[in-house]
């Protein structure tokens with residue numbers, strides 16, 4: 210027997226993008242169903258993003274997903290760049306009047322899922338979309354749940370917020386990969402470690418040994434990464450070698466501890482070439498992927514969701530599709546800025562395997578240009594704290 214459901218907006222994916230869209234739509238009286246193959250525990254255990262821009266935090270707090278008391282202790286007023294044996298600080302409030310928040314993705318997801326449950330519309334966990342098709346009355350999400358039962362969700366609209374391996378993309382362009390793509394010859398080796406923070410603020414380091422990022426989760430758990438071969442075996446380095454790689458290029462002494470999680474992350478830049486077909490939209494990592502160096506992916510997902518929310522609210526208020534028609538053009542503006550910023554931060558701070566002495570010297574000069582002039586510092590800081598969101602009718 211096939212389970213048949215009907216809603217106004219069917220949302221594929223219970224990640225930050227899908228959950229935020231459902232929340233904003235509900236505030237405007239628009240129904241949705243969010244589905245995800247994973248369990249709640251699995252989703253809430255996702256270790257990914259760390260840095261949220263202040264406009265993204267403002268959306269979460271002002272729409273009642275998170276509280277001001279919860280986010281304020283996570284505020285960070287700057288980051289450091291370490292290169293050429295020196296440390297350079299970017300003072301965000303002085304340069305931009307804003308800050309960022311070290312609000313780990315799994316904590317954001319816990320707040321988002323709690324908000325959906327509080328509002329009486331839990332996501333459907335254990336539901337895998339197999340495809341999106343045209344039904345008699347609008348698009349349909351077709352799939353199976355974790356008991357093996359088939360389901361169909363008929364909707365006025367479907368939004369694919371199903372991450373970088375999106376199946377919804379196939380409905381939009383007939384292909385999962387028809388877009389603009391860039392691969393990088395390096396990835397990140399990431400660890401979680403039981404130790405006190407090594408630094409009050411994030412450290413981005415570039416040395417002749419490559420890139421290192423020293424980040425934090427809380428007072429007891431730290432997140433650190435070093436540049437690696439994207440095909441590297443996660444078990445091929447000892448803990449001692451990991452600490453040597455992390456310490457290289459960082460001018461202050463790292464606080465060591467028990468490493469309890471290790472992973473290798475490949476990264477790439479990708480922008481799908483179409484974000485809408487008929488009544489199906491793409492948002493978040495389903496629409497684009499950026500390398501994590503610029504801390505942009507989740508923030509960008511929020512931007513897409515605000516544009517989609519605006520277009521859908523307008524449709525249900527007036528029947529007009531004109532904001533749906535401009536969804537791709539509106540969302541693309543920030544998507545391409547973030548794609549550039551993430552590319553720039555990545556190539557400026559990582560060492561390409563084939564880098565010549567010329568490339569290395571040029572890279573250091575580039576870093577000095579951004580750190581020694583106020584204009585250069587402002588440029589980096591403005592991108593890092595995030596540009597204002599264009600769609601401001603989300604309250």
Ligand SMILES: Cc1cc2nc3c(=O)[nH]c(=O)nc-3n(C[C@H](O)[C@H](O)[C@H](O)COP(=O)(O)OP(=O)(O)OC[C@H]3O[C@@H](n4cnc5c(N)ncnc54)[C@H](O)[C@@H]3O)c2cc1C
Nearest residue numbers: 222224225226258259260338371372493494505506507508
């Ligand atoms: C190491 C790392 C560090 C990062 N740091 C930052 C940072 O500091 N700041 C930042 O802004 N971003 C950062 N990011 C990026 C950020 O994590 C992503 O951009 C973000 O998760 C995108 O959210 P999303 O909801 O679009 O997609 P996802 O989080 O991928 O969620 C998609 C959801 O869809 C579900 N799904 C998939 N297929 C199906 C299907 N067939 N049917 C139903 N559901 C499906 C998945 O299970 C998942 O729950 C980082 C990423 C990494 C890997």
